[in-house]
Amino acid sequence: MATNVLIAYYSSYGHTATMAQSVAEGARSESGTEVRVMRIPELEEARRAMSGQEWYNKAQEAQASIPEVTHDDLRWADGIIWGMPTRYGNMPAQVKQFLDTTGALWANGELEDKATGIFTSTATIHGGQETTIITGLVPLLHLGMIFVGTPYGQNPHILTTDGIGGSPYGPGTMAGGDGSRQPEERELLTARNLGSRVAKVSARLKSLRATQEHGQQPDAPQYEGQ
Template sequence: MPTNVLVVYYSAYGHTYKMAQAVAEGAKSVADIDVRIRKVPEIPAAQQAMSSQPAYIEAQEAQKDVPEATLDDLRWADGICWGSPTRYGNVTSQMKQFIDTTGPLWNAGELEDKAAGVFTSTATIHGGQETTIITAMIPLLHLGMILVGTPYGQNPQILVTDGIGGSPYGPATLAGPDGTRQPSEPELTTARNLGSRVARVATVLKGMQHIEEHHVPKEEEYGPM
């Protein structure tokens, strides 16, 4: 049975979409992995606010064939990579709204012990690269997911003092204050590495589900614990 990796994202202007494609590419590089890319539904108020912007129209057109994420996509996945641009240092309302539909999965523990990673896009270097990823991780911990980052050892490209995206918390890109900067090769490399790491960790965790607890230590054997 292959290990299933879902890349679920929101992207208004295409940067997070490009990062999602790189994350998916990284996941596919691991043996015996099935990958799905899904976008979360747009919110009508946000669509209305941005629908006159050429950059938004162009980016939405490029994503028109990406299916919308459902709770069954989350159930299908053994590992999930979540991507959202920043909104004031936090995830978008589109992504949060989708996460807020996962009550039935939370209730049944259906996402517990699945691997998860987070990636983002910000306009500026100090605009929320790290806070967006970390705040996104909080609901994932409530859902019981096991978090995967992009550590320095496997990602020497982030060991820099230049203005590029990416940190041990996860991949990131910089869109620039006017949104014209595109994901750079080191940023896409970090994105690929998150995909392959989530795929590998998800494969191991999937195997772990078959480990049964045969022996529960008793106080009389080991003394008071």
């Protein structure tokens, strides 16, 4: 039984898009996982305001072939990983507007008990690496999703004083003040690890739901000394 993992992201300058591909690579490393990478639509007001920036135009052109995410993609997924660059420590309006359209999914409980995670991109190390993920989690909890982070045990490289993105809440990268910095390998590794972990958790949750729907009791965990 295949496990479906959706990576839905927004990216102005391409950094979050790069991270999304590494998240997808990690998810695909888990056997039996189907992955979709899809972008959250740009707002026309933002497009007009930013179209004079060369880096923005290049990044948007590079992402033009990636399909835009729909509610049916959310329904298809067993796990959903969101890519949201920061806007003053919060998710960008593009992501918030898309989430605000999911009222019918919320009312019907269609996203409940699905695994989820968040990755982000900021200009600087203090630009919202943690707050963007923490605040982005709030609507996902309202939708009934089960949050998956990137713990230190699987990501010892984030236990560092080096200037890299990422935290136990989720992967992150930094673009630099002028957008010239690109994700480095440790940041991409955290992204791959999130993809893999969400895929594994999604598979287990899907198996548990299938067992319960067929009226079976899941196997009790076995402990030493029983």
